[in-house]
Amino acid sequence: MKRYGMLILPSANRVYAGAAVELTRAELEIFGATVLDGRVGAVQTSTVGGVRYVTFDVDGGLSERDTALLGNLSSAYALFEFVGDLLRPVPLTRLDRFDDDLITIQKYPGKTNEQFTKLLLNVTLLASDWAGDLLTRRFRVLDPLCGRGTTVNQAIMYGFDAAGLDRDSKDFEAYQAFLTTWLKRKRIKHRVLESGPVRRERKVVGRRLRLEVAASKEAHKAGDVQSVDVVNADTTRAGEFFRPGSVDLVVADAPYGVQHGSRTAEQGLARDPLALLAAAVPVWARLLRPGGALGISWNTNVARREAAAEHLTAAGLTVQDQPPWRALSHRVDQAIVRDILVAQNPPLTPHPHPHPHRPRDLALSVAEMCLMRLMRGHKVQDRASGEGGGGRRRLTGVGVGGRAVTGSVSGNAWSTEDTPWTSSGRSSTGRPTSVTVIIKGIPAGASTRSTPTSSAG
Numbered sequence: 001m002k003r004y005g006m007l008i009l010p011s012a013n014r015v016y017a018g019a020a021v022e023l024t025r026a027e028l029e030i031f032g033a034t035v036l037d038g039r040v041g042a043v044q045t046s047t048v049g050g051v052r053y054v055t056f057d058v059d060g061g062l063s064e065r066d067t068a069l070l071g072n073l074s075s076a077y078a079l080f081e082f083v084g085d086l087l088r089p090v091p092l093t094r095l096d097r098f099d100d101d102l103i104t105i106q107k108y109p110g111k112t113n114e115q116f117t118k119l120l121l122n123v124t125l126l127a128s129d130w131a132g133d134l135l136t137r138r139f140r141v142l143d144p145l146c147g148r149g150t151t152v153n154q155a156i157m158y159g160f161d162a163a164g165l166d167r168d169s170k171d172f173e174a175y176q177a178f179l180t181t182w183l184k185r186k187r188i189k190h191r192v193l194e195s196g197p198v199r200r201e202r203k204v205v206g207r208r209l210r211l212e213v214a215a216s217k218e219a220h221k222a223g224d225v226q227s228v229d230v231v232n233a234d235t236t237r238a239g240e241f242f243r244p245g246s247v248d249l250v251v252a253d254a255p256y257g258v259q260h261g262s263r264t265a266e267q268g269l270a271r272d273p274l275a276l277l278a279a280a281v282p283v284w285a286r287l288l289r290p291g292g293a294l295g296i297s298w299n300t301n302v303a304r305r306e307a308a309a310e311h312l313t314a315a316g317l318t319v320q321d322q323p324p325w326r327a328l329s330h331r332v333d334q335a336i337v338r339d340i341l342v343a344q345n346p347p348l349t350p351h352p353h354p355h356p357h358r359p360r361d362l363a364l365s366v367a368e369m370c371l372m373r374l375m376r377g378h379k380v381q382d383r384a385s386g387e388g389g390g391g392r393r394r395l396t397g398v399g400v401g402g403r404a405v406t407g408s409v410s411g412n413a414w415s416t417e418d419t420p421w422t423s424s425g426r427s428s429t430g431r432p433t434s435v436t437v438i439i440k441g442i443p444a445g446a447s448t449r450s451t452p453t454s455s456a457g
């Protein structure tokens with residue numbers, strides 16, 4: 001057992017009015033439970049040399065991967081290992097791909113603070129089926145109340161695909177101007193794919209900015225590009241702009257009823273966000289992939305936790321209600337006590353053995369699973385392009401329902417080697433266009449061909 005002490009970012013205490021240490025404790029416990037195999041214990045606060053640390057024990061000590069994960073804690077400043085009376089620095093690495101002014105430079109009333117946004121994104125990601133892939137997966141994140149893009153920027157920073165939506169046109173314009181200027185000023189390789197009004201049946205239904213960004217020239221050459229997609233429309237219409245099951249994480253900081261109100265067609269402007277949640281959560285839930293997660297924060301002075309949670313449950317999501325997930329409430333100012341609710345869209349759990357009576361259903365879910373593996377494989381390959389080189393590349397990962405998956409990708413062809421299924425496919429574009437799945441032990445007619453939509457990745 002080894003003991004560690006984490007120093008939290010000095011600015012965190014200012015923005016959280018003293019709650020930063022407790023929030024770091026809760027976040028650390030969530031990391032411990034989800035990606036560090038429950039090896040983190042005795043999370044406390046201790047004063048060493050007059051400075052407060054969040055201290056914790058780790059069974060077997062921290063591996064390189066563990067510190068690479070913990071480097072992304074929202075308030076992590078520095079980490080030390082206790083060696084007798086002394087503190088030995090443990091180098092922290094972060095996923096961050098761009099200069100941090102991407103997140104900090106914009107200042108405006110109603111902005112969600114950056115550290116809190118990172119906390120909200122982290123705990124949502126850790127509630128998803130792909131928590132263990134934090135360091136390798138290109139998550140697709142949607143903030144359906146994105147304001148001027150704090151969550152979108154944090155997702156870009158992490159190397160994820162980022163989407164946002166807000167009904168406020170000034171916010172949309174300000175964010176569009178900020179992002180495009182910032183990308184140019186930093187000479188970051190990017191390509192605007194769409195910018196302007198979106199028309200359906202000759203009517204303008206919103207505005208959209210869609211672009212591709214690459215972290216470096218090498219990444220761009222290797223096709224390692226992130227997508228950014230921001231829409232100006234009402235959030236209850238999110239389904240008109242994003243495909244069902246196309247998003248891994250939905251992350252939103254709901255209006256507080258102070259600077260911003262919640263607007264719905266029925267009620268107009270309201271202080272509490274419940275009517276907005278009632279109308280919007282079912283729409284957001286449909287956009288989530290199975291195994292994906294939704295995290296929202298809101299002001300508990302205007303809506304109780306139980307009332308907000310009911311809307312998530314009613315949309316078929318499973319709310320995380322165990323202790324560390326319940327320890328994220330904190331005071332922001334006189335008018336705002338903010339809390340976080342995180343819920344998962346239950347994963348598809350195909351029957352582990354093909355069932356002769358329902359071959360078609362099973363074949364479809366296997367096809368979907370294989371597609372997810374393939375897409376994950378491409379992402380792993382993207383991220384690891386420096387290591388693997390070309391040629392055939394073996395992949396291992398975790399499939400739907402936590403199953404271990406092995407397979408290989410060679411060029412655009414791929415295969416998986418699981419029993420009782422074998423599957424193989426070919427993609428002409430680097431993304432799968434169609435996949436044939438052969439299920440051993442099921443009559444040939446039960447094999448299925450699945451054609452994913454382009455947004456599936």
Ligand SMILES: C[S@@+](CC[C@H](N)C(=O)[O-])C[C@H]1O[C@@H](n2cnc3c(N)ncnc32)[C@H](O)[C@@H]1O
Pocket residue numbers: 110111112113144145146147148149150151165166167168171233234235236253254255256260261262263264276
């Ligand atoms: C707390 S703010 C989010 C701020 C954002 N995280 C940021 O840092 O810029 C809540 C946002 O919800 C938006 N909003 C409220 N009702 C909405 C609706 N019906 N559709 C879309 N956006 C809405 C507001 O315009 C506001 O930008």
